[in-house]
Every structure is written in structure tokens, then in C-alpha cells.
Amino acid sequence: MPELPEVENTRRYLVQIGLPGRRFTGVNISWANTLKNPSLRELQQQLPGSRVESVQRRGKYLLMPLDTGATFIAHLGMAGRLRVHPQNQPAPPHLRHTFPLDDGRELRFLDSRKFGKLWLVADPQEALPPLGPEPLEPGFSVEDLCLGLAGHNAPIKALLLDQAMVAGIGNLYADESLFLAGIHPLRLGWDLSAAELARLRDGIVAALSSALAQYDRSRAAEWPDPPPALETWTIPRAKGASCPNCVSDMACMTVRSRTTWYCPQCQPAKASQPVSRQLSAPTNPQVGVR
DNA sequence: AGTACGTCCTGATCGC
DNA sequence: TGCGATCAGGACGTAC
DSSP: OOOHHHHHHHHHHHHHTTOTTOBBOOOEESOGGGBOSSOHHHHHHHSTTOBBOOOEEETTEEEEEBTTSOEEEEEOTTTEEEEEEETTSOOOTTEEEEEEBTTSEEEEEEESSOOOEEEEESOHHHHSOOOOOOTTSTTOOHHHHHHHHTTOOSBHHHHHHOTTTSTTOOHHHHHHHHHHHTOOTTSBGGGOOHHHHHHHHHHHHHHHHHHHHHHHHGGGTTTTSOOTTOOOOSSOOSTTOBOTTTOSBOEEEEETTEEEEEOTTTSOSSTTOOGGGTTSOOOOTTOOOO
């Protein structure tokens, strides 16, 4: 599922393959629900003839500013992929939309789950929802985290999935970040100590940057598609798997209807609890431990 | 206002 | 073995 590292990997691919500088010559949309902002007719009128200036990223959104002043925006949803291939190359499975370019190639939007979205907007600031700080920007600080979490009574796992808290974190990297920080997913946002917030900031940065580095190293293979064996996360997400840190069994539960993997030993339910009580199951009735 | 939950989708996996 | 049921998950609308 595309989260920040996957979207950034796609951005680097699109830049590398030379999308900036190319001009769109057409619009072929086969699934209208993907279009969020303009109607299909408006998109067909406005996109052809415009040139891509650059490919940028904000959170999980890819932004392509055009020479017309408008911005073409893509969100990959759950399974979306953007690729550039020759127009005469056979269509792969799940190809939803194509945008022919002026050099004989075309920008392809593949999306098996149909959760991806496209926008063409005059002002991206108005089109995008509220987004928190960029965790891989050098300025991402503990203070940024505190500002977002202050006063929130929800589980930290749920808060990390809120794009207004930190931009770009999804279900997998939320689990990774909490594991690296040694924080239980059900700890409440306001209840985290300064030391825990500092560990969480470091965990977020480490999880995202480590994954991105793995994508960079995989460029020689099937870039931008990672090799089948590439796993960009640290914790095993499987029944019976053991924690890579302490070798006790990983646990799985549902938080906000999202599968959540954690180590009960390394991520104690209460920060000050003695080790002997750390293995007790959460008592929240909304949560069922498998 | 803040939090919780259903909905959209389809490929993969589960269970009878 | 085969087929129907269930699950997964980001963002958003609605409900509490």
C-alpha cells in the first residue's frame, strides 16, 4: 500500500524517467470515480497541451505543476501505480487511465482496487486536505508532534494515521514507528511523555527513511517496482512470528478497524508498568486480541 | 470539536 | 477440489 516511501519512490521514478518537460496530448479515463475535481470533460479540455514542470510530493499526494498554472494531483490510494511507457506497449492488467505524452510515451495510472484519485486544480493548497508536517524534512521536530497530539484522547496508532498529525504515515509505517519507539499502539496521545515523543519522532524518521533507502538500493532491479523479496518493514506481520528484538511472540489486534501488529514485551501497555505486568492483554472493549 | 464507524473496491486468502 | 465468504486498507462522509 503506497505510503510516504512508496509515493516518494514513485516521484523519483517519474523524475528519473523524464516526465518533467513533457507535454500531455490526450486524456483517456476508464473509471470516472477516480476523478475528484474537474469533470471528465473539463479534464479533457484543460490537460492536453499543458507541460509538466516538475513532480513534487506532499504527504501521500503527488503534485505535478503545469506550465498553465494548474496542478495535476494524484493519490495512489491502496494499490495505485503511475508508470511511463511507450504508447504502443500492450496494456497491462488493471490499467485504468492513460495520458499520452508528446514524445510517443504515455503516463499510465494502474489501480487494481480503484481507490486512487486524480485532481486538476488551480490551487493545490485549497484542493488538499489539512496535512501535518513532512516527517522526512530536516525540520521535523518533537515540537511538531506535540502540537499535533496535544489534547487528543485517541490511541496513538489512530492519531498517527491522521494525515493532519504527520503527513504520509499509513497503517504499516505507523506500526513500524511505534515498534521502533517502544510505544504500545493504544497509549493515548496526550499521555505520552517528552521522552516517548522524542523516541516516536526518531522511530517515524527511521522507519520511513530506512524504507526509502531500500527502494533506492533496488533501483538496479525492477525499479520502480521493488524485487519480490524486498520487505521495507522491520516487524514481521504474520501469526506465530517472533519479535526481531526480544524474540517473544508478536501480537495482533484491531485499532480503528485497522490491523495492528506490535510486540507486547517491547511495547508495554503502560509506560511505568513493571515488566511482569506488561504481557497482560488490553482491556479496551473495542479491541480484540487475536 | 473530537472521536468512531461505515463506505467505496477487488484480489487474496480462508473455511466449509 | 471448489466455491462462497471474509479480509485488507486510505480517505471521506456521517453519526455520536
